[in-house]
Amino acid sequence: MFRSIYVLICFVVFAATQAQTTDKPVLFTVADTPVYSEEFIRIFNKNLDLVKDESQKDVDSYLELFINYKLKIKEAQAKGLDTMPTYVRELSNYKSQLAKNYLTDTKVTDALVEEAYHRTANEVKASHVLIRLDENASPQDTLKAYNELLKLRDLILKEGFQPVQKEVHNGKTVYAENLGYFSAFKMVYDFENAAYTTKVDDVSMPFKTRFGYHIVLVEDARPSRGERTVAHIMINNKRDDKLEDAETRIHEIYKKIQQGESFESLAKQFSEDRSSSENGGKLAAFSGGQLSSTEFEDVAFGLKNEGDISAPFESSFGWHIIKLLDKSEVADFNAMKSELEARVKRDSRSQLINTSIVNTLKERxxxxxxxxxxxxxxxxxxxxxxxxxxxxxxxxxxxxxxxxxxxxxxxxxxxxxxxxxxxxxxxxxxxxxxxxxxxxxxxxxxxxxxxxxxxxxxESEDFANIVTEYRDGLLLFDLMETEIWNASKTDSVALQAYFNANKNKYNWRKRIDADVASSSNKKVIKKAQKMLEAGQSPEAIKAALNTNGVVDVIFTSGIMDKEHQAVTADMSFEKGVSKIYRHDAAYVVANVKEVLPESPKTYEEAKGQIISDYQVVKEKQWLESLEQKYPVKVNESVLKNVKAELKNN
Structure with missing residues (x-):
């Protein structure tokens, strides 16, 4: 996974190209190997809007990065990394995969994409009868299955599906099943075709898929459910080190919502989905079937009106409360076209495209x-x-x-x-x-x-460029893994020496071991403050203040720094009970049991950061050695022309 990500990063920052003809101006050489100005200009312009580091938008700074890139490629080739079996195999697989994007029939593909969009936007509800048959079944067995399905089709039209289902389903050779609602790509294409081309309340003629012969009863058709945007509060259901279990805590939070407290504020304070809590629990929009949790999805689509809030429920990730923020219909065709085209090419319907391609190639x-x-x-x-x-x-x-x-x-x-x-x-x-x-x-x-x-x-310059980009990206990954990443992780002596020389860089921030009470009611938080000053525990305070099914105060306990979601940036980190602070739409007070001052980290505590920092130093030293091994000569007159051209663009 990391290798793929690294290669993609190389695409963005250094999108290499095929060697240009020798009559092009040479911007610089690496050990007498020319790099042409045309290549640098094209890559600089291509990536100008993609890089976030402003220094990389400066021509001189970007040229330095590009030279380093070329030095690494030169070293990888010198080491023969481009001949390694794993490299050759992965590049070959990538070329074959990439070629599929170029081996296509646009007319047929476009028609299939439009069809897929219509079926994505509309669901059908169906039941079917399947007689299992081997793909190479004899003509006699095929005819027998076909005729049997014709009889069953007549029975379904006369008596309905359930009587036939009860009579014929055995789960081995004959299947009679209710499939519910589905849309494009949920079934094999032949089955999908039959379902979408059969009228509601009608039964298809027998048709074949790789599983055997089917008939399908279409019971209903409706627009798809569209897209939902929700916010959620999540409590992890693995909470051995917490004051109460996840179910108890989520119901406490739900009570506070019912009491009129802000969903977004509660999400910021208590949701344990850290990727969304700072944003009030808001999640990216999703459509039906997109999430890995059907429980979460069903509850989300069950909310009818914007602002509706679900009761607490459990998924495999923990306990949740969902708030519906927005609902929309299926996206328009142009917004979905690229995604649908990719799915069409992966689906069995791609065989229609392949047949068209083959016929074109025969002619070509x-x-x-x-x-x-x-x-x-x-x-x-x-x-x-x-x-x-x-x-x-x-x-x-x-x-x-x-x-x-x-x-x-x-x-x-x-x-x-x-x-x-x-x-x-x-x-x-x-x-x-x-x-x-x-x-x-x-x-x-x-x-x-x-x-x-x-x-x-x-035949395709674009294909050639992309292949070269991937080729160089793979080489860079293998080279960096060998020379920098693995070496940095395993050279314990060098890492320890680097740590000893830079101990002042690795320190713990000032932290507190505290119980932090939160309430939207200032009177309640004042009572909690007094009870903390009297030495009462969080459990006792909650028992006293959360009465008659009303949750007025919630505690968060543990070791925290200024970045912790339960504390405020201006909270005083001093031992004892703090003053009351405003925190989003709530009030908080802390009982600081211990103040942990800034202190040096041990080698083991800082090891991850040490490795990262040491890799930067080691790479810099390595690049200096590569510059000695492969002398770089920049053609200043060509560079001047390059700068002038880029300035005018």
Missing amino acids: YNVKDNPEALAYFESIMNEGYFLGSWKLPEDFTAAKTLVVIDVKTVTYGDFGQYLFKNQRRAISRKPFNAIVKENYDAFLNANLILYQEDNLEN
């Missing part, structure tokens, strides 16, 4: 069918193919041309090996001409795609 590369070749392969097939023992004959004409893809010749031998490797002991018996044709189509399609992939760097 002038591929001609070869009936004579297919007839030859039919003639050499035998029963051994069904047993996994089939072999190519001794007089097999391996060198003969099977098909020509542009300038690439594919031979009988290539296809023969494909047939040999793909024979299966469990294959269903089919006529030899069908086996040869199915295998030939798959073989040719794969070779067409592979040929285009192999030539994409020549």
Whole structure:
């Protein structure tokens, strides 16, 4: 995961490109290897709005970073990291994955995306009957299943689904199931198609998926639930070190909400989802099926009006209270187009795109069918193919041309090996001409795609640039991991020496061990203050002040610094009971049991930061050594022209 993130960062900061022609102005050289001004200008402009560090927007500062980047690439290549099997394999996988974005049929893709949008915006409620069949079932079994489903279809139309479900469902060979509501991408595409093209209260004709043959009853259709924006207060349900369990605490907070206290203020003070608490508990907007917690999602979509607040409920993450902030319908097409296109290409419907692509490539590369070749392969097939023992004959004409893809010749031998490797002991018996044709189509399609992939760097400049970016990003990660990150973590002697020389950098802030009481009622907090001064415990104070089912005061206990959410920035860190402070929409008072002054951290306490700081120092020293190993020469006259051009842009 970290490797992928690092590579992506390299994309943003140093989007490298293919080597330019030698007639371009050379901005600088690294050990006599030229780096062209055109490359630097393009990358600088590309990333100008992406970098947050203002210093990187200065040409000289950015040039320094870019030179360091080129030095590292030079060192990685010198170490042969670009020949390592793991690197070669990962780059190859990435190129294949990236190529899918370029191997597409726009017309077919656009039609599928528009269809997916309509189905995303509208849900159907359906039930189905499935008769399980192997994909290679015999024609007799297929016809039997088809006819049986025709009979069941008539029964459902006459008697309804439930009687048929009760009669035929066995959970093994026949399934009769209620599926509820669903939308695009929730079912295999063939099933989705049947559900969305069948009218409400009608039953489809039998159709096939990879699971067998189905009929589907469409019971209802409705617009999708859209999107919700909510805020929540969460209490972790693993609270062994707390005063009370999560359920008790969430209900205390809920009581305070019912008493009219601010949801946002309570979220800031008590929610244990730290990613949202500072923002009053607000979460990013989400749509149906997007969250990993169905309990949370169901409650959120169950709230009807903006401002509605749920009762406390439990999910796998803890106890929650939700407030509905906003509700909206499904986003418009343009907002969802990119996401839908990506999903279409991952979905089984992508086969429609692939078929169109293959037909286009056949035309582009002038591929001609070869009936004579297919007839030859039919003639050499035998029963051994069904047993996994089939072999190519001794007089097999391996060198003969099977098909020509542009300038690439594919031979009988290539296809023969494909047939040999793909024979299966469990294959269903089919006529030899069908086996040869199915295998030939798959073989040719794969070779067409592979040929285009192999030539994409020549056919598409954009593809070539992105591949180069990823190639360099992988090299940089492997190099940095070897030279800096791993070395910094394992060199305990150097880390200890760095710590000994820089101990003044690693200190604990001033902290308190305290019980902090919070209440929106100033009279209540004054009572809590007096009870703390009298030496009463938080439990006793809560028992006395939270009466008749009303929660007026909540305590937070533990070691805290000025950044802790329960304390105020101006709170005095002195032993004893503090004065009362205003905190958001509430009041707080603290019983400081102990003041922990600023103090040095031990090596173990500071180790994470020590490693991070030491890596910075080590990288700086390493770059200095690379500059000695690979001398850099900047062409000042070209740099002057570069600055002038960038200034005018």
